[in-house]
Amino acid sequence: MKLMDCHTHTQFSVDSEADINKCIKRAAELGLAAYAITDHCECNGWYKKEHYSENEWYLRESFDYAADFENSVSAVTALKEKWAGKLNLICGVELGQIIHDTEAAKIVNADKRVDFIIGSVHQVRGEQDFYFIDYEKMTMDEIYDLLERYFKEAYEVSRTDLFDVFGHITYCLRYMKQRNGINADISRFDDIIAEIFRDLAQNGRGIEINTSGLRQGFGDCFPSLKYVKLFRDMGGEIVTIGSDSHTVEDIAANSADGMEIARAAGFTKLAYFKKRKPYFIDIT
Structure with missing residues (x-):
């Protein structure tokens, strides 16, 4: 069974230095059935820094994601032509904080070059990205309040039509556990x-x-498997696999494990997107 990777980052993401040409070559070497480049585009940092007030600066990792978006999409579009017939290369974007600036999200959605949009919530209103939060300074009540706000924003995002697949739905747990050993239920x-x-x-x-x-x-x-099963129980049919790689070496990392989780949850096929429409690969 061929693997796929529908969530990867390259040099056009603020937190990656992965050379896009090396990434594509690696995906081809792995024989991936589908390979999507989904560089970061945070809606709440769409404009240049001067657009925002000084009080807002600390909430943003960087600015001018409009330029990052254009640079990534332009590069991938050109490379799709170069690799036609040799790799199923998908022009995607990871669109963060959609409800913080829906007008920016609409610009991305209107771009016909984009095949696939992951909708992600990396931070909630009034807070920094979950990566930058110091959880050691928080009580468990404060942590659960933060998590509640996360899922409420995720719910708002789910009710928009500005993305195709919700990205890493339990991202909010990542850093508090990895760095601080906090296991929130x-x-x-x-x-x-x-x-x-x-x-x-x-x-x-x-x-x-x-x-x-x-x-x-x-x-x-x-x-986790529990929530993939819950999605299935709620009538979900579309599931993608993503490594969230930020290096060449991590492309398709643990994709086989993700496929096993999909199977265990009752899914018989995985999806990838072209021109914003899902296509399916059988995994039975």
């Missing part, structure tokens, strides 16, 4: 997670099984 949010999944399923959108946690010390995928 999100079962208290299962009702709203079920509502998120129901909205996605009813509107023809999917979730990804993000395998990065398996290689980064978290110990599981985002989300």
Whole structure:
């Protein structure tokens, strides 16, 4: 069974230095059935720094994602032509914080060069990205309040039509566990997670099984098997696999493990997107 990777980053993401040409060559060497480049585009940093007030600066990792988006999409579009017939190369984007600036999200959605959009929530209103939060300074009540706000924003995102697949739905747990050993129990949010999944399923959108946690010390995928099963129970049909690689070496890392989770949850096929439409590969 051929593997696929529908969530990867290159030199056009602020947190990656992976050479795009080397990434594509690696994906071809691996014989991937589908390979999507999904560089970061954070809607709440779409404009140049001067557009935002000084009080907003600390909430943003960087600015001018409009330029990053154009640079990535232009490069991938050109390389799709070069690699035609040799690699199923997909022009994607990881679109963060959609509801923080829906006008920016609409610009991305209107771009006909884009095959695939992952909708992600990396931070909630009034907070930094989960990566930058100091969880040691927080009480468990504060942590659960933060998680509640995350899932409420995820619910808002799920009710838009500005993406194709919800990315790493349990991203909010990553750094508090990896760095601080905090194991928050999100079962208290299962009702709203079920509502998120129901909205996605009813509107023809999917979730990804993000395998990065398996290689980064978290110990599981985002989300875990429990929640992939819940998505299935809510009528979900579209599931993608993504390594969330930021280096050439991590492309398709643990993709086989993600595929096994999909099977265990009852899925018989995995999806990739072209021109914003899902195509399926049998995994039985």
